[in-house]
Amino acid sequence: MVTKLEWDVIKKRGCAVCGKSDASVGGLEKAHLKAKSKNGTQIIPMCPTHHKKFDKGLLSESELKKIGIDPVNYKKYLPKKGAGAPKPKTAYDEYEKAQKDTAKKMKKANDETKKLFGRKLGLI
Numbered sequence: 001m002v003t004k005l006e007w008d009v010i011k012k013r014g015c016a017v018c019g020k021s022d023a024s025v026g027g028l029e030k031a032h033l034k035a036k037s038k039n040g041t042q043i044i045p046m047c048p049t050h051h052k053k054f055d056k057g058l059l060s061e062s063e064l065k066k067i068g069i070d071p072v073n074y075k076k077y078l079p080k081k082g083a084g085a086p087k088p089k090t091a092y093d094e095y096e097k098a099q100k101d102t103a104k105k106m107k108k109a110n111d112e113t114k115k116l117f118g119r120k121l122g123l124i
């Protein structure tokens with residue numbers, strides 16, 4: 001762990017990936033360069049967006065290079081599956097899920113309409 005003082009200094013660098021400042025992202029997060037579950041201790045500042053992407057293994061090759069990780073070794077840095085308690089869902093997660101569900105439903109309805117419409121046209 002870092003002390004508050006250390007963290008104040010570290011976070012002045014901004015998000016390690018995009019460089020956004022603490023204030024502009026509503027608070028930078030402490031990202032473990034190596035997951036805590038794998039005894040990682042090095043802390044780097046990341047904005048909430050990149051922290052989430054990092055932990056999910058979604059950072060791109062160029063983004064990984066910015067934080068000094070060889071893409072080949074990326075997996076080694078990720079948290080172990082099932083490590084720690086599942087994170088509580090945020091309102092944004094719910095919103096995202098609802099968006100996806102709606103998109104799925106709309107696509108299905110669209111496909112069905114196409115099928116029906118195609119059939120109808122064939123009959124005429």
Ligand SMILES: [Zn+2]
Nearest residue numbers: 015018047050
């Ligand atoms: Zn960022």
